Amino acid sequence: MNAPTGIGAAVPRREDQRFITGKGRYVDDLNRAGQLHAVFVRSPHAHATIKSIDLGGARGMPGVKAIYTGEDIANDKVGGLICGWVVTDKHGQPHRNPPHPVLAFGKVRHVGEPVAVVIAETLGQAKDAAEAVEIDYEALPASVDLRKTFESSAPQLHEEAPGNLCYDWELGDREGVEKAFSEAAHVAKVDLINNRLIPNAMEPRAAIGEYDSGTDELVLYTTSQNPHVTRLILSAFIGLAPEHKLRVVAPDVGGGFGSKIYTYSEEVTCLWASRKLGGKPVKWVAERSESFLTDAHGRDHVTHAELALDKDGKFLALRVKTLANMGAYLQVFSTCVPTYLYACLMAGQYLTPKIFCEVKAGFTNTNCVDAYRGAGRPEATYVVERLVEIAAREMGIEKTEIRRRNFIPTESFPYETPVLMTYDSGNFPVLLDRAMELIDYKGFPARKAEAEKRGKLRGIGLSCFIEACGLAPSAVIGALGGGVGQWESANIKFNPTGSVTLYTGSHSHGQGHETVYAQVVSDLLGVPYENIEVAHGDTGIVPFGMGTYGSRSGPVGGGAIKVAADKVIAKAKKIAAHMLEASEGDIEHESGTYKVAGTDKSVNIAQIAFTAYVPHSYPEGVEPGLDETGFFDPLNFTFPSGAYIAEVEVDPDTGITTLVDWVAVDDFGTVMNPMIVDGQVHGGIAQGVGQALLEQCVYDESGQLVTGSYMDYCMPRAGDLPRLRIETTDMPCPHNPLGVKGCGEAGAIASPAAMINAIVDAIGTDIDMPATPEKVWRAIHSGKMATAAE
Incomplete structure (x- = not known):
């Protein structure tokens, strides 16, 4: 009898045959007849005026076919890169949207911004000539610290954004929240930093632009998550060609996690340059150092949050104030990530009657920040789940019990939250019960005692999350400022x-x-x-x-x-x-x-x-x-949910955290292929654990990227993860024709809060991401050092 192959069957991935045998067809595998190679000259400064560009020496070097600057592109009336989501601020005004040039023109605003492109017969020739391009910069002070960028003394990035402000936005019931806080029996507070992350897809970004003078057609081969939207942007907004004369091909793409949603400078330049060169294909493949500098980064929030509770630990109101870093320019989804994909998920799994969230987004002399796996939902979950555990600790209520007291009852679905969303379905107690059973939650005190005998600190942390998948419906997305249907x-x-x-x-x-x-x-x-x-x-x-x-x-x-x-x-x-x-x-x-x-x-x-x-x-x-x-066109978002539990051991002598056990119980609705779902959750957990323990993008005061390589930016490795135990429930989405809710981002959304809650439980003091050994060691010993100093 043949093995089942329909919906619900664990069918092995057919595409893996070519991937693991080296027969994948990625952009770098493609070579067009007569192609040339592009190398970009990038700014070494975070903020500077371009005084002059001398191309004389480079143009005469072997193999060089052309060198172009921002002035050349501007003269050809090629438009800049776009932001596709208009956010209206609390005063009813659209966000400030400074121009984002394809190649810098007059000024650079972050390290790595492309200033010129050298095109030559070979990659080596293009690299040699790029080094010979002489650019005279007048360095300017840089604004790097998000918390200082709004100050009047901070360097200004754009005339179009006075005070470096992109928008000052709010959502919720301010008056109702204030009233609830005035009547609260207890208020839990937390200050959080959601650390900036650098996406590191296995395949770096790449592009080949090819112009056919016979058909007047432009073809772009690129590493894109959405080829049709890329074509729309290249045509309607950047103006390279009419849409019917543009073709975008994204063959095998080796990971994206959001960073390959966007239209980037290199894609535009390769297409435009191919036409300028009479149809010679122009190829560019990012080196890993370029990816660190230019692939859109993720997260980067500074938040103060407060939760009001009554005497029995029931939630009364949530108040959140967040600063969000946009980087130097806006990308396609930059504006909506800290707003509609963040604040609208602040209810979490809980009956919180009143919620008010303020988000102030600012520009800094750093790379663009946009959607990265989870996009707003990990940040929201981190706020909510950190606050819940702090409230439980301060009120002396067991951490699972405080959640049970506040879960949205199953019979309340569909449930309209105070922050725009209407959840479709869910059974949150069932998820938590199963997660606790899998990890033997009742047996944790014995395991903690055993660890203490070995000189280790053991902790357990929870994260009960809900997310919004499949942006929808188009009419709602349009009303909220989205530029395309969904x-x-x-x-x-x-x-x-x-x-x-x-x-x-x-x-x-x-x-x-x-x-x-x-x-x-x-x-x-x-x-x-x-x-x-x-x-x-x-x-x-x-x-x-x-x-x-x-x-x-x-x-x-x-x-x-x-x-x-x-x-x-x-x-x-x-x-x-x-x-x-x-x-x-x-x-x-x-x-x-x-x-x-x-x-x-x-x-x-x-x-x-x-x-x-x-x-x-x-x-x-x-x-x-x-x-x-x-x-x-869906009637609503879908709302996957889950309960994740992390168990850790911390070595107080070194500060090293070891993740010793992990369970994840998710509601993804109909599971179309459990093997693939498990793989998606595993990958998301790895990224979430990476953020919690290891990963952090750091710029110094002058705007130089300190973590610009794998020597400085620490990615999770196999040894950082135990065997992950993953289960799903069978609760189909009631309004989706297949009952599907979506699974691709859950692991990255839930994991950071579970990890940090577990570490805090182990060491007895609050700590923020990433919980590096040094940071954990200092947190453990800060009290001891203070006592010794006295």
């Missing part, structure tokens, strides 16, 4: 012999879409899994779609497949009825077989497909072919 598309095309190609507007950067989407089509239409191909990532062949981010591929991309499949089934019933000489209403469909109800007369989908393309005997009024397209 629907998705799918085209199911049968071949005459019954095999299928699925064309999806979603896109994979490692999640396993080629496997999961084939499972969905197989399950819905009864086509053998091995007879289904999945095509994505090429605007020349797939329908317009929004790409992949925000865990939208399952709930939104899968929804579009279901819509298209329903259209196929409806047409197939018409054809089957004609073939079987029956009424269409008498045709039943099950697993690809269409039969006349109450009889043994049937035809299968392969027979129907052949008839559709060889319509010798065909129903009147039905068009030949079996090729249907579906679009899905």
Whole structure:
């Protein structure tokens, strides 16, 4: 008997065969005939005026075909990079949106900003010539500290943003919150820093721009999470060419985590330069040092938060004030991450009647900050779950009990929060109960005592989270300032012999879409899994779609497949009825077989497909072919949730934290492939643990990136993680056609709070991320050192 391959089956990823055998097709694997190589000359200063650029010596060097600067691009009327989400501040004004030039023109505002591009026959020649470009800068004071950038004495980055302010925004009931705090029996407070992170996808960013003078078409091969949106930006906003003369191809993409959503300077430059050079393809592949400097960073919040409680530990109100770093310029989603993807999740899993959140976003002389795995939801979860444990400790209420007292009751769903969201479904006590059972929560005191005998400090920490996936619906996104819709598309095309190609507007950067989407089509239409191909990532062949981010591929991309499949089934019933000489209403469909109800007369989908393309005997009024397209615009976000528990041991002599046990119980709705879901959660946990223990992007006072390599920026390694125990519940989303909620970001959202709560539980004092050994050691011994000093 063949192993199951439909929805819910743990089918191995088919794409891994080419990935692990070196047969992947990444941008760097592509080489176009006659291609040239681009190297960018980047600013060594965080803030400076460009006084002059001398290209004379570089232009005469071997192999050099062209050198371009920001002035050349400006003269060609090429537009700058864009922010695609307008946030309206508390005064009703749109956010301040300074120009973001493709190549710096007149001034540089962060280290690594591209100032010129050298294009040569070989990469080595381009590098040599780039070193010969002479730029005279007048260095200016830099604004790096987010907490100081709003001060009147701080260096100003943009004339368009006085006081370095992007927006001052708020959400919630200020008066109601103030009243609740005045009546509270206890107020828990915390000051938090959500450390800046540098995304490190396995595949660095890359681009090849190619112009065909015969067709007047521009083709961009790029490492993108959303090729169609990239094409839209290049055409409608940057103005490189009409959209029908632009094609964007994103082949295999080796990780993105948000950093490959955006349109970057290098992509624009390679396309533009290819046309300037008469059609010579121009290729650029980032070195890892460039990725550290220029891939959009994540997080970087400074927050003060307070939770008001009554005498029984019931939450009355939450008050949050956050400073958010935008970096030197805005990227596509920069403005919405600290607002609608952050403040709107402040309710967490709890019945908090009143919430008020203020966010002040500012510009600094650092790289852009935008969406990174989780995008706003990890920051919100960190605020809420750190506060909950602090409140429990201060009020003497056991940490799981205070959560139970405040969980949103299961019977209250759908539940409208005080901060815009309406949660679709959930059963939070069940998640917590199972997590506690898996980790043997009751046995923790014994394990803690045993650790003490060995001279170790043992702690346990929780994180009960909820997130919003699959941004939706388009009308709501538009009302909140989003510049594009958030629907998705799918085209199911049968071949005459019954095999299928699925064309999806979603896109994979490692999640396993080629496997999961084939499972969905197989399950819905009864086509053998091995007879289904999945095509994505090429605007020349797939329908317009929004790409992949925000865990939208399952709930939104899968929804579009279901819509298209329903259209196929409806047409197939018409054809089957004609073939079987029956009424269409008498045709039943099950697993690809269409039969006349109450009889043994049937035809299968392969027979129907052949008839559709060889319509010798065909129903009147039905068009030949079996090729249907579906679009899905969700009614709401989906809301995955979960309970994560971390157990750690800390060595008080060294400050080293060891993660000794971990459980994660998630509600992802329908699980389409448990093996792939486990992989997604594992990866997210690794990133969350990395943020909690190891990772931090650091700039010095002059704006130089101190953590610009793997020698300085510490990524999680296999030895930092124990065996992770992961389970999911079966609670389908009530408004999604497949019942899917999304799983791609949960691990990164929940993990930082669980880790820090566990460390704080172990050492008995608050600490912030990253909890490096030095920081932990100082926290443990600060009291002892103070006593000794006295």
